[in-house]
Amino acid sequence: MKVSPLALGLCLALYASASYAESVTGQAPTQPPAATAQPPAGDDTSGDTADQASRNRRATKAKQLGAVNVTAALDVARNNLSPDTGSSEYVINAQDIQALPLGASTPLNQVLLQAPGVVQDSYGQLHVRGDHANLQYRINGVMLPESIAGFGQTIDARTIQSVKLLDGALPAQYGERTAAVVDITTKNGTDLSNGGVVGITGGTFGTVNPYASIWGHSGNWSYFFTGNYLENNVGIENPTRSRDPIHDHTNQVKGFGDITYLINNDTRLSFLFGVTNNRFQIPNNPSQTPQFGYLDQTDFNSANLNERQNEQTRFGMLALQGKLGDTTYQVSIGQRYSGLQYYPDDIGDLMFNGVAGQINQNDRASTLQADFATPWGGSHTLRYGVYYEFDRAMTNTNSLVFPTNPDGSQASTVPFNIFSGDRILAKTAAIYLQDEWDITDTFTLNYGLRGDRYTAFREESQLSPRVGMLWQATDSTTFHAGYSRYFTPPQTELISSENIDAFANTTNAVKNYGNNTPLTERSNYFDAGVQQNIGSDWTLGLDAYYRKVERLQDLGQFGTALVYSTFNYKYGRVRGTEFTLSYNHGPLSAYFNAAYSRAMGKDVITGQYNFGVDELAYITNNFIHLDHDQKLASSGGVTYAITDTTKVGADYLFGSGLRQAGLVPNGLSLPYYFQLNFNVSHDFDFESIGKVHTQLALINALDRSYRLRSGTGVGVGAPQYGPRRGVFLTLEKPFDF
16 A cells, blocks of 8 residues: 555654744743653753753743853853854754653764754765755854764764754854754753763664763862763664674764863853764675676675774864853864774675775864854844864775776786875865844844855855844744855865876776866755744744755765765755644643755766766756755654653654666655654662663664665665664663762
8 A cells, every 4th residue: 555655744743743943033932831750860951941942942032041050141141152043943952862762872863863854864874954964063052073974973962951953044153064053052060960870771783882971060160971882783774674784793982071160150161072983894785796806716705795994083172151241252172083994805895896995084173263242232242253174184095906908897807006195184264243133022133244265175265145034923923034155165085186097997997087176065045934833832833945056065975985975066956845843731742843855966067087977968967866865754753751750752754765776867766764663761769779760662663674775876885774673771870979
């Protein structure tokens, strides 16, 4: 029986609804009453301040909030540095994360999949509103430079007090990565009592995930630390339908810390740091046929390949936040190191792909960021600031290849080595100025100008106007609209033409040379929406957007390693609509999101070496769907507190499928998928050891096998399937000291 996606979404909407908070920097609707159930043990929410809102409702303006204590006042001042008038915002807090089936053990990408317009892809990738990655991450207002494109998760959901997904027409403060801003407010020791939590999550696929967090404060000092270790046998999506992938073990270690010193009532100094070390086996796809001979060997069992990939990320950020007169500020310096190593199966990779390349990439980014906000004239808030980033990127590759004849056929079964390397220096500088003008009590206009300059392969720059408006039409109805001009530099881990030339007359030669230096993307973004509150329990949102792009950037996995390359389409156009619905009353809360999107590109103008001759010829004269384009997406969930200590919940993901090859490039979409998850949690209170939180999760309860990727399409290297049914149990013990 064929099920209509629309009918399916409407049926699910009967018991699942969504949280969408449109960008409201004016007066917020009345907050809904809190659920009667208490949060689970270990899920301390005392750090919630009035400015953080719930999943479904916006917070009031920072200037409208009273300071409960010094830390709360500083949090309000920091939030006032970051406007969102004209953009769209979705808020997920620590309680929302705890209500997910895996609770705080949920990877950050799966947390963000609960937001509207977010589409899942293989290797943990996310696509927001038809863009490929291009996400900006901020921690407590400080921008964290992106890591080398891979599939490990850097930020642990246990650090999050609340996370906002900002997209649409962003104010002038936001640039560089423009698909969306993932703005994270971390837990901190000032808002939490001295204590911590230890726990473990384990279950199907050999999953073992012990973790620990500790927090506290003493005098003017406060701290929050968390760390965890993850081991399982499904580190990367399975390339086959089988329940247990072959050669797919992973070991992952993550840590995060926040140390804060309160200098005085108006000034504090914070040091944020994190470390991630992830190791992956590359899963095997059996029954593949070798394409090349190796010495006297003509056969190789693809199930026995031994390819591996390691990823590391380390970052540290020192931030000084305070107030000088009426001006609030935050100034930070930071550094992020990101590394990736791919280890091939020399014989196997040679026989299947004609190249076995050991790849070593790293990128070190140093940053300076300063943001200021000054009220003036009674109804204006002037915001201004600068951002500077200096990147040193390096790629070294040792490749075994075979020589070829003039017609491209293999000339010898004896491989030889080619060493290639790149060193790239990239500088990014930005300055912005904007004014938030409260024209009336119900109408706010935010307008500004941003200047960006990017220097790497060439120097490129742009002045980008931004304007957004907010109209509080009634106490329950809010309209917003905005326009933004965007300037998006390419990522720095790229392949140069010198490397490509080195492989001429080998089994790793390319078909097209073309222009191999990526270009900065430039686009015009329009966004408009409305939010309607019905009573204190229901919130509805509708948002529409359109983006016209010049030199549209996209990423593709064109080689054997799970490493991405950037290329540009000359033209791009992206449009979509999002609908959200949420309900929150007493022990019951629910959310439902539905999104429609179309993302198209035409005429590949850089990175042509990644494409076949026929592909390039067609794309030159025709718009095609981008490989990450998905027409329909939906997510939703429901949580019910049976008692103060027992909760049950369910959530789901639905998608109409990413693109795959058809009669034309990316001409077909994959079949739709639907994943349903359940969970139940209970807090035990033992006389001897006190409270213990337990949570049981059933992932993909229907055990539906669905493809995220088919292995065909522009820049798609291998098939990947979604997770099979899994059962996971979390045991967690909070403690005080």
